[in-house]
Amino acid sequence: MPKAYELIADDLRRAIRAGELAPGDKLPAETELAARYRRSVPTVQNALRVLTEEGLIDRRHGRGTFVRRPRTPAVRANSRHQWEKDRARRPLTERVGTGATERDTGLDVSDLVFHAEYQDIPAPTDLARVFGVAEGTVLLRRTYRTRHASETAPFNLVTSYLVRDLVAGDPDLLDASREPWPGGTQSQLHTVGIEVDRVEERVTARPPTPEEAAELELPPGTSVILLRKTSYDVRGRAVDVSDITLPGDRTELLFVTQLERW
Numbered sequence: 001m002p003k004a005y006e007l008i009a010d011d012l013r014r015a016i017r018a019g020e021l022a023p024g025d026k027l028p029a030e031t032e033l034a035a036r037y038r039r040s041v042p043t044v045q046n047a048l049r050v051l052t053e054e055g056l057i058d059r060r061h062g063r064g065t066f067v068r069r070p071r072t073p074a075v076r077a078n079s080r081h082q083w084e085k086d087r088a089r090r091p092l093t094e095r096v097g098t099g100a101t102e103r104d105t106g107l108d109v110s111d112l113v114f115h116a117e118y119q120d121i122p123a124p125t126d127l128a129r130v131f132g133v134a135e136g137t138v139l140l141r142r143t144y145r146t147r148h149a150s151e152t153a154p155f156n157l158v159t160s161y162l163v164r165d166l167v168a169g170d171p172d173l174l175d176a177s178r179e180p181w182p183g184g185t186q187s188q189l190h191t192v193g194i195e196v197d198r199v200e201e202r203v204t205a206r207p208p209t210p211e212e213a214a215e216l217e218l219p220p221g222t223s224v225i226l227l228r229k230t231s232y233d234v235r236g237r238a239v240d241v242s243d244i245t246l247p248g249d250r251t252e253l254l255f256v257t258q259l260e261r262w
Contacts, residue, residue: 005046055219095182116179153217
């Protein structure tokens, strides 16, 4: 037999899914819910905990409990890399129209808010090894955040690394104010004569850090997907390393592999 808090959670869940409680609506106070369901406040709190863990409601300290607004989903397919390469050398007017985020989400560029920060850092041991450079070599660390204009959480957390000397031939590549760059990183690398030959992606998952959970506004219990993307040029050199943290509640990874005919 279901417990009392489960019955309350069931009723509130039904109301949310039926649209009787719409995204952004504020739920009655816990004392009001306790009176409505003729149960104790701790029982109501247990029901709200269940719905919070399911990502249906947000409990905001000092403000109350609200029906969670659904986040914009993103489908990240491995076909994006060839799509980006095909666009890298095309005219600016064609590249400026849409980017990878728009492709992943189906949104228009006017729907997005973009932020980028650049910083020179000494290469730590692991990145020096990947790039094949000496530890301490100057890397350009680029941090990106892109979100829907109507939302407060970004689609993902992106940190990209380039060997500074490798791209310094084009001063625009060292200037964060030039972002978002039409055509993305492959187009940027093209300006200094670098052609990407292959992209390697390694995917893992884990619980988020408190900082990641806060920035991505993750419901309790939601994991993050970690993707390390390493791009190699036609000479076999690693030319870009990107660490991407994806929210597990609104990201789909799609891998399509074309097989040769017998």
